[in-house]
Amino acid sequence: QVQLVESGGGLVQAGGSLRLSCAASGRTFSSYVMGWFRQAPGKERELVAAIGWRGGITNYADSLKGRCTISRDNAKNTVYLQMNSLKPEDTAVYYCAAGTGLVVGRSSREYSIWGQGTQVTVSS
Numbered sequence: 001q002v003q004l005v006e007s008g009g010g011l012v013q014a015g016g017s018l019r020l021s022c023a024a025s026g027r028t029f030s031s032y033v034m035g036w037f038r039q040a041p042g043k044e045r046e047l048v049a050a051i052g053w054r055g056g057i058t059n060y061a062d063s064l065k066g067r068c069t070i071s072r073d074n075a076k077n078t079v080y081l082q083m084n085s086l087k088p089e090d091t092a093v094y095y096c097a098a099g100t101g102l103v104v105g106r107s108s109r110e111y112s113i114w115g116q117g118t119q120v121t122v123s124s
Helices: none
Strands: 004-007 010-013 018-024 033-039 046-051 058-060 068-073 078-083 092-099 118-123
Touching: 004 092, 018 033, 018 092, 018 118, 033 068, 033 078, 046 068, 046 078, 058 068
Parallel strands: 010 118
Antiparallel strands: 004 018, 018 078, 033 046, 033 092, 046 058, 068 078, 092 118
């Protein structure tokens, strides 16, 4: 089983960019579907983006489509989330997650391993 550690969060002005990273321990990283989720105060956790084992299949939330890109480097056991044109409503804790399903799922229930989260704050 992998363990996940996110990094790259912080404070950014509206219109700015951030790249989040999620480093995974363990040898089986390439067998996991990986996802980025976010949770704002008082709101449910929601999908940002997800990516299949080899990176060929991706799934994005409609609210972020066109503004973010998920990618993975299986040789480095790392998944990335590049976010551009950030808005104040993107402020949330961003979580990396790993799932063993056969599809690139959009539901948090499809992911069984979670990182501790990294805070992203977008100022107006």
